[in-house]
Structures are given as structure tokens and as C-alpha cells.
Amino acid sequence: MNPSPNLFLVGPTGAGKTTIGQRLAAHFGLPFVDLDVEIASRYGDTVTAIFKREGEAGFRSRESAHLDEFSRHQGIVLATGAGAVLDPLNRDALISRGTVLMLGVDVDEQLDRLRDDGTRPMLAGDDRRGRLQSLADNRNHLYEDIADLIFHGRHEGVDSALPRAIALLERHWKRC
Numbered sequence: 001m002n003p004s005p006n007l008f009l010v011g012p013t014g015a016g017k018t019t020i021g022q023r024l025a026a027h028f029g030l031p032f033v034d035l036d037v038e039i040a041s042r043y044g045d046t047v048t049a050i051f052k053r054e055g056e057a058g059f060r061s062r063e064s065a066h067l068d069e070f071s072r073h074q075g076i077v078l079a080t081g082a083g084a085v086l087d088p089l090n091r092d093a094l095i096s097r098g099t100v101l102m103l104g105v106d107v108d109e110q111l112d113r114l115r116d117d118g119t120r121p122m123l124a125g126d127d128r129r130g131r132l133q134s135l136a137d138n139r140n141h142l143y144e145d146i147a148d149l150i151f152h153g154r155h156e157g158v159d160s161a162l163p164r165a166i167a168l169l170e171r172h173w174k175r176c
């Protein structure tokens, strides 16, 4: 069904890269890899702890190394971190090694989905709305630039979003 070797998920925090990614992988019978989880498990620490210890730059260099490694696999679903698209080399690797699916989500929905979540270092501190808006302003065009497909998240549950995402991918792959 998938003529492309890999499916890469990009998009803002809370867009569903992990949640929808796992379900898409199960549906298509492909292994699922979450870059944030891989980085945390490789270094035996949480993403938040790596940010604290090494700063954002330290985390980004680990993220790029892992993205390069995993994007070379064949036939996986890879959920990237929301900031992975900042590095142009990461963007090139994603474009050239698989189908890139952007999961889009608006700030109101992000605030709702991540209401009780304290695990995202980029969202630490006050004014979550302002932070999310500024991340969207800086990054949405980067996701859009590399996306083969854009899935617009609605105010709906995962069970309702999943079949729409599957249909979008199947239509795309049929055309390839």
C-alpha cells in the first residue's frame, strides 16, 4: 500500500504525532518509532532532564543524530519531535527518505489537549497560549514546506481522527 519507504509525522506539540502515529503504524502493520522516546531511552533520561542538563542546543544535536539514524530505516512510522524541523538538514532527510505527513492543530485545541501535561519543556512557565502561538508562527511554515500531506486536526477524539488520516494516506499512496 505504501510505495514510500517510511512515513514521517511532523507538526506542533499536541498534534497527535505520538498518539495517531502509533495507531497508524498498527493499522499499516509497520514498526513505530517515537524520536523523543528513543532519545530519552538512549540516554536513560527524560527529554526535560536533557534540556535542563545540556540546554536546547544539546538536545537538538542528539535529536538530529537520531533523526538521521532512524530516517534511514525502511518501512517505519516515525514520530518526530515538534522542533525537529528547525534544522534544515533534518528537513532534507525527511523529504528525501519517506512520505511526510503534517498533523496540524490550532492553539485552542493544543491548550485543551495539553491542559494537564507538564512534560513539555518548551511549554514550561507562564503564558502557554503566547508560547504556543509564537511556536506556531515560527514553525508552521516549516512543517508545511516539507509536507507531502497535511491532516487538519479538528476538535474531535483520536478514534474519529484516525480513519480520516488513514483515508488521506491511502488516497495519496494510490495516486503515487
Ligand SMILES: Nc1ncnc2c1ncn2[C@@H]1O[C@H](COP(=O)(O)OP(=O)(O)OP(=O)(O)O)[C@@H](O)[C@H]1O
Binding pocket: 011, 012, 013, 014, 015, 016, 017, 018, 019, 020, 036, 079, 080, 081, 082, 113, 114, 120, 153, 154, 156, 157, 158, 161
Ligand atoms: N486527534 C486528536 N484528537 C484528540 N486528542 C488527541 C488527538 N491527537 C492527540 N490527542 C491527545 O493530545 C495529547 C497529545 O498528543 P500527542 O502526545 O500524540 O502529541 P504529539 O504531537 O506527539 O506532541 P509532542 O510533539 O509534544 O510529542 C494526548 O493526550 C492525545 O491523546
Ligand SMILES: O=C(O)C1=C[C@@H](O)[C@@H](O)[C@H](O)C1
Binding pocket: 013, 036, 047, 080, 081, 082, 083, 084, 120, 121, 122
Ligand atoms: O517543541 C519542541 O521543540 C519540542 C517538542 C517535543 O516533541 C520534544 O522534542 C522536546 O520537548 C522539544
Ligand SMILES: [Mg+2]
Binding pocket: 017, 018, 019, 034, 036, 079
Ligand atoms: Mg510526541
